[in-house]
Structure formats: C-alpha cells, structure tokens
Amino acid sequence: xxxxxxAKSEYQRYKRMGNRLNFKVLPxxxxxxxxxxxxxxxxxxxxxxxxxxxxxxxxxxxxxxxACEDFIESRLIQSHPANGARQWTLRNGPFxxxxxGRLPETxxxxxxxxxxxxxEGVRAMLDDFRFIPSWRIDDIMISYATDGGGVxxxxxxxxxxxxxxxxxxxxxxxxxxxxNSALIPDTPxxxxxxxxxxxxxxxxxxxxxxxxxNLAHYGIAIGDSMTYSIGFRxxxxxxxxxxxxxxxxxxxxxxxxYVDTAPRVPSRTGEIDAHVADQLIGLLQERxxxxxxxxxxxxxxxxxxxxxxxxxxxxxxxxxxxxxxxLAEGLxxxxxxxxxxxxxxxxxxxxxxxxxxxxxxxASLAGLLPPLCETxxxxxxxxxxxxxxxxxxxxxxxxxxxxxxxxxxLPDLEDDExxx
Ligand code: SIN
Ligand code: CO
Numbered sequence: 001x002x003x004x005x006x007a008k009s010e011y012q013r014y015k016r017m018g019n020r021l022n023f024k025v026l027p028x029x030x031x032x033x034x035x036x037x038x039x040x041x042x043x044x045x046x047x048x049x050x051x052x053x054x055x056x057x058x059x060x061x062x063x064x065x066x067a068c069e070d071f072i073e074s075r076l077i078q079s080h081p082a083n084g085a086r087q088w089t090l091r092n093g094p095f096x097x098x099x100x101g102r103l104p105e106t107x108x109x110x111x112x113x114x115x116x117x118x119x120e121g122v123r124a125m126l127d128d129f130r131f132i133p134s135w136r137i138d139d140i141m142i143s144y145a146t147d148g149g150g151v152x153x154x155x156x157x158x159x160x161x162x163x164x165x166x167x168x169x170x171x172x173x174x175x176x177x178x179x180n181s182a183l184i185p186d187t188p189x190x191x192x193x194x195x196x197x198x199x200x201x202x203x204x205x206x207x208x209x210x211x212x213x214n215l216a217h218y219g220i221a222i223g224d225s226m227t228y229s230i231g232f233r234x235x236x237x238x239x240x241x242x243x244x245x246x247x248x249x250x251x252x253x254x255x256x257x258y259v260d261t262a263p264r265v266p267s268r269t270g271e272i273d274a275h276v277a278d279q280l281i282g283l284l285q286e287r288x289x290x291x292x293x294x295x296x297x298x299x300x301x302x303x304x305x306x307x308x309x310x311x312x313x314x315x316x317x318x319x320x321x322x323x324x325x326x327l328a329e330g331l332x333x334x335x336x337x338x339x340x341x342x343x344x345x346x347x348x349x350x351x352x353x354x355x356x357x358x359x360x361x362x363a364s365l366a367g368l369l370p371p372l373c374e375t376x377x378x379x380x381x382x383x384x385x386x387x388x389x390x391x392x393x394x395x396x397x398x399x400x401x402x403x404x405x406x407x408x409x410l411p412d413l414e415d416d417e418x419x420x
Contacts, residue, residue, distance in 0.1 A: 011310075011337055011410065014066075014118040023052045025128045025163060025208065032131035040132075041159060041212050044173055044199070049164075049206025056165040056226055057121030060144045063226075066112045070094045071310065073113035077151050077189065080107070088152050090188045109145035109221070114306055115228075116140040117337045120379055122228070125163065127375075129230060134375040135302045135342040138231045145169075145221035153195035153218040155181075158234040160211050164203040167225035171209055173199040174216030181216075192216055233302060244297050248288055258283070295344050299353030303340040310338035311355050311407040320397035323404060324390060332381035332412035333400070339408040343369040352399070354408045364392050365399060381412050 027050035039045045067074035074093030079086040116123040122140055129137065138158070142165075143151070150169075155177045162171070174195050182193040195216055202222065203209060211217055213234060219227065261279055288294075305311045318326070327333070335341070342353045350366035352359040352373070361369065368388050389396030403409045 024050065025125050025206075026050070035210075036131065039210060039212070043212060044215060045210045046201055046203070047208040047210065049204065049208070052206070054165060054206035057125070058115065058119055058142065058226075060166070060224070060226065062119075063110060063112050063115075063142055063144050064095075064100055066115065066118060067093045067095045067110055068097070071307075072118065073307075075111045076103075076108060077111065077149075078103075078108040079148070079150070079152065086152075088184075088187050088189050088191060103146075106146045107148040109143050109149035109151055111141055111143045111151070113141050114139035114338075115142045117307075117310070120377060123337070123378065125228060126230070129161070130375065132232070133342075134373070135340065136232045136234075137375075138233045139306060141229045141231060143225075143227045143229070145225045145227075147221055147223050149225075150218065150220045152184075152189055152191040153216060154189065154191055155214050155216050156211070156231070157213050157236070159213055159232045161230040162203075162209040162211065162219070163228040163230070164205055164207045164209075165226035165228055166205065168205075168222040169203050169225050169227060170220045170222055171201045171203060172197040172218045172220075173201075173211070174218070176214050177216045178214055235301065240301075243301055244294065245288065247297050248293065252287070292349075295346070296351060296353075296358045299342055299344060299351060300356050300358050303342050303353040304356040305338050305340055307338055308356075311336055313407050314405050317405045318401055320394065320401040323401045324397050327386055327390065327400075332383065333386055333404065333409045334381055334412045335376075335378045336408050336410050337378040341373040341408075343373050345369070354403060355406060357406060359399065359402065361399065362395050365389070365395055368392065368396070379412070382409070 027047065030047060035045065066072045067076075070093075072093070074095065076091045076093070076095065076099075078089045078091075080089070081087075116126065116139055122142070125140060126134075126137060153172075153174070172195075174192070175198055177192060184191040184193050195218055197218075201209070258280075262275070266273070323331075339355050344351050344353075345366055348363065350361040350363065350369055352361050352369055368385060372382075372385055386400060389400050400409070
C-alpha cells in the first residue's frame, strides 16, 4: 500500500482522540451574530463558561511530551524578580525530560503551538467556532503555566479566543497599542514597557476571553493553569501587497511598458500632471486587481500550511486509476491534519485551494467542495466524499489523486502498522 512516510511517522503517531469534549465550549446563549457585530475585531468580551465541568482534552504531561518533539513548535517563558520588576527569559524547544526536571516550582509557562494538528480532542474545540471562516483560523496554542507564570504584558496582531482549562488565570487588559508602543528592552519577547490595567478578570475552567488584535493583555496563572488560545490568520497589508505583487510580477514581461495613452504637448514641460497618475492607477488596477487573480492568490496564500514540511509530497505518486483501485480494495483516506482547505465559487466557476495550491474544478465537482473543505475530525476517513468524487468521473478521481500526491490526503493507517 502506498504511503507517505513522514506524514505517517509523525501524524499517525499522534493520531489520538484524547478526551473529546462532550459539551460545547461556547455557552448555549452565545449569540454569534451579536458577537460578530459588536465585538469581533473591536473589543474584548469575557464569556463565562456554560456551567458544565470543563474536562481538559489533553493532560499537562502530554503537552510536555509534545514539547520534546523537534517537529512541534514549543517555547518556555520564565520570569524572575529583578530590581522590583520581573525579568523574562525565553527558550525555544525541543526540550528534554531533564529540562523540565530542572525547572523551579513557579513562574514559568510552556507554550505548544498548533496542538490542533496533533490532537483530535483539541481540534474538536474548533467545532464551536464555525461562525468564523475556517481559513481564518491559524491554530490552537496551549499554554501550561505554574503559579505566577505567564508570557508577560504584550499584544498580538491577531484576534484570539483564550479558553481557560485547568486552574485559574488572572487577565489584566490594557488599552489599544500598536507597533509604535514602547517595549521592554533587552528581551527576546515583545513585552510592553508601559502596561496600564483597565480591566481585571479572573477566569476559571470553561471561561473564554475574546481579545481583538492590538489589545494589551497580561495573563498570570493562579496555581497550575492551562489556556487554549485559538489564534487567527490576519495577514498584514504589507504582506498582502508584497506576496500578491510578486506573484503577478512572475507573469509580466520586460517588454510590457508604460505607454502614453493620450499624448499632448505639455504647457509646462517638467510637470507630471494628474492625467499621468490616473493612467498609472488604471495600469495598476488592470494588472494587480483582476478579481479572479486576486481571489486565486488569496486562496493559495491563506491555505499555505503553517508548517509546510508536514505536508510532504507522497513518496509514491499515484495515477488516478491506481488510486481508484486502491480505494475499491479498502484504502481509506484522511485529511492531513496540517493541511488547509478552502474554496471559491463565483460566476459558475469553482476553485479549490489546498495547501497553497489552486485547483480549478469543473462544475461537476463544485457541489463537493463545501463538504471537502469542511473543518472536521481529521482522522475520520473521507469515505463518502471519496465515493462521491469517484462517482463524478475522471475529474473526481484526478482531484483525489492530486490531493493524495501533494500530501494533503493521507492513507488511514492503523497505529500498529509498520513502516514498510
Ligand atoms: C497564555 O496562554 O498565557 C498566553 C496567551 C496569549 O496571551 O496570547
Ligand atoms: Co497574547
């Protein structure tokens, strides 16, 4: 059976359900429309838990295990008293058991990035956040902190839902800040020099704190504490212009040049008149702002994996007929948990974006793109969607083979199957 070695050894190793939450993270009373209208990207909101006991889907020991892997991004932040203030240190993982053994009792926080890619129970927390497009979600970072631990006063450029798990945390919120705000010097962390508390909350298991981008915040653990941060992709305008224009530049030739569309004798020969600026704006609009090209670029940009190495091409490339046969013989496919899927459908044209690739799809496949892109349980075999794609004919089989070959779909192997 064909396999994708890297994906198997890393993904299958961690393919686990953990404690799937048997309750919703957001309370029944949460009003999605009201939230989007009044809070999203605007102001913080403390959402008290739904009253049911919150059972963490992962244990602190499992997080420590993730922090020992070199393909999982982890950081350890410690703070020490210094001259009446606190001094912060940062270490990047991977860590060893000995590292953890040497830590003091208090004032440190271990952060593990993208745990949703490694743990089904954690990923399931995203189910409640479908009121925000899936391509906006970046990852779920988990922090485990000991008493007094935290990451210091800071702000993020993106929105975040901070779901409190184990223990309690005190959150002090400040005002809106930006990249001009003064930072504490000589620390690898971007910590705010002048943090002024405007709101002060203590959160308990199941409480959720939503913070918009650029809001100063400072969380401090009260006893041992775990926080699940759902972070979002918020590309910078500079990044958007840079990446879009580099892509468009690739199709431009040296002989495509500025032209005088309506030449006339100038009254002042040194003047660049308004007509020239209009002409340039028209030229840029025509080249840069073609709606089809912009949405294709954006689809590719937003589905670029957080860790591209975790979406390696399949070791054995399959043609559609071989894959069809393997599926008929019982091969099951699952989504690579590091893969990102999105689609567009406009003016009768459907386009699928997966892991930075744009795939134009015929009308016969358009109806299958929404379920294919649905965020869901990544370890659930895509049986129905595979059958539907194969029923749709050669285009469907070709799409499946392409997704398999580029590493976005993986064979669903049993944990105890060996590598050969
Ligand atoms: C934490 O979990 O303590 C930090 C998360 C954040 O501030 O973004
Ligand atoms: Co933050």
